[in-house]
Amino acid sequence: MRHLRAINQKAARVERTVAAPPPDAAPAGDVVALQQGSAPPQQPEGPHIPLGCSLVFQPGWEADRNGGTAGLCQPVERDLFDCHRGCFWPAHVPDQLNHTPDWTGKCAAAQKDWRNIDLIFP
Amino acid sequence: MSLLAQGEFHPFTAAGRRFLYLVPSAAVFALDEPAAALIDGLAGGRVPRRDLLAEVGPRFPDADLAQTLDELEQVHAVRTVAAPPRPTPAPAPAPAIIPLTPFPLTTAVLNVTNQCNLSCSYCYEYSEDKIVDTTNGAQPKFMSEETARKSVDLLFNESGGNRVVHVSFFGGETLMNYPVLSRVVPYAREQAEARGKQVEFNLTTNATLLTGEMIEFLAEHDISVTVSIDGPREMQNRFRVFHDGRGSYDELLPRVRELLRRHTSRPIGARVTLTSQVSDVVGIYRHLTEEIGFQEVGFAPVTTSPGRAYALDGSGFDRMVEQFTALADEFLEAALAGKHHGFSNVSETLEEIHKGASKAYPCGAGLGLVGVATGGDVALCHRFAGSDEHKLGTVDDGIDRNAQNAFLERHHLANKTDCHTCWARPLCSGGCYHEAHTRYGTSARPNLHYCEWIRGWTDVCLRVYGELAERNPRYLRRFD
Incomplete structure (x- = not known):
């Protein structure tokens, strides 16, 4: 590297890895799902791009075969949390500016903590 | 369109240069000026790649900014938040999960007694915040020689490929069980030799019971010693008192001086407990190093539930940072001149930063370190020794791997x-x-x-x- 100088031992290791990435390294920018591996939970590297947005035809995502949400192939909370921030979300989500600023307070990493997002009962 | 954002890091400046402490890798990189300008360009949020290059470019006509940006992305100091679509890559292999077991032991802390000749008001073992009933509880008051030997056996048996293991003596007041301690040291040395390993010892004491014979023994066996002491007479005597309320400073001073004079093969450290009333870090450091002669001094805030009179509150912590900073500046001056400075809170943190420690657990408790209670119960560490809730086995039955796994998963x-x-x-x-x-x-x-x-x-x-x-x-x- 010419513009960054590795200072501590870990930085030197990062530099070596960048110079010669291991053969099994995941490609940068890979799309990852919400839950990966088993305990301890793994944080996916790189950007987290929500799956199943409106541009993707993915049956079973927004409504199940009966038109409800009980049998979705992906958890509804995942879609709610991802889309209202990163993407277009057509429906009402809790107002995080005024009424429920802490709605996602217990959800630091959506990939892992999405279960902590609850419904709001005004 | 490719949108860029700052990665996760803590920026800092030292010696006029910009640095990044990257999270979670714990790597420290120094930035050149173009790299710093690119990072600053992202301070306001997400910026399209070409806008960022167009904004920063004119200031560095000779620099290869695209290359700089690539490097920042490679170390995750800058990340792409939206990228143009591209062909689906092959599925990534499952992430490597470090197996947590078997986890070899490096250290066993032996609580050789839960009795103490002092009655420090803030003591976590005896005061209002105690976990284990040491007066009427199930654990014996003193560890037997048999239990101490079994603890050493457990340590060696569970030490796996570790070449060096550490036996740490703790209490209560450790020296109240000097007979057992003095017999288990040679035993551990024999065991180490028989198993082709090395064993190191350390001991924590309030120093009020030290005798010439004990000092001789500690020096002869190269046992590292940490003395719990809070500073000059008035600070030491505020909380560190005998059962009758008498201060312990005068009792301790000549003994510590003799220890420091005779025992020179290992650095002798002082360990100070900071409270709302004892918080003059710089003054305490001066007294302990210059007037008494300790080589190392470590400070820690008292462990207590909130609301106790001696607990540090928010402003107490703020003052502590100020004073730690003043002493750290002094450490820096000494280190720049290549000299020793005994403020061990700095040297310990520097070592972790240097190695790039990125921890999934705050300490070795329940991983490579266990505490053994007087009766032989194995717990997370010495502070939980004897607590049924935090038990990880016994010296007879070994470490309960299920309990250990459950603990590690939960924490x-x-x-x-x-x-x-x-x-x-x-x-x-x-x-x-x-x-x-x-x-x-x-x-x-x-x-x-x-x-x-x-x-x-x-x-x-x-x-x-x-x-x-x-x-x-x-x-x-x-x-x-």
């Missing part, structure tokens, strides 16, 4: 949601289990009451580290 940093956005988590990892247990009633909670203090202190140490890296990198080689 992994990934379960501490509050820590996920904190840049200091690679070093802190939520903080002391015992502190959390005392504060919140559970060892699994992160210690949110001292987050600001941890971040402030880590920032100070990073700046000391950066200064040394720029101005006297040779000094840092001792941490290699």
